[in-house]
Amino acid sequence: MDQEKSDEFYIRLKEQLSQGTKWPSDYLYKFIVPTDAGKISQIEKIFDNTGAVIETKQSKNAKYTSLSITVNLKSPDEVIHKYKQVGAVKGVISL
Structure with a gap:
């Protein structure tokens, strides 16, 4: 995704x-990553000490892992900040 579209x-x-949610609120992130313990660990570290609930599930052929992360955040800015942090991990698809 180029910078302008991003x-x-x-x-x-x-x-x-801002319009559809009362803050603070729980937010559900969904990511798909190539099954790689290092990448999954990087994403989990981003949510360390936030009280996030992280569920992982491998695809049938174990090539990819989906991560569902539910976390209580204070504002839309915090949601976007986490997306940008995870976006720095190569190969991650945000849903």
């Missing part, structure tokens, strides 16, 4: 989260 995405997301 910025537009986050601006829209912030508007939607």
Whole structure:
């Protein structure tokens, strides 16, 4: 995703989260990553000490792992900050 599209995405997301949700609130992230303990660990570290509930599930052929992460956050800005941190991990698809 190029920078301009990325910025537009986050601006829209912030508007939607601000209008549709009362904060603080639980937020559910869903990511798909190539099954790689290092990448999964990197993502888990991003959510360390946040009280996040992390569920993982491997695909049938174990090539990919999906992560569902539920965490209570204070604002739409915190949601976007976590997306950007996870986005720095190569090969991650955000759903």
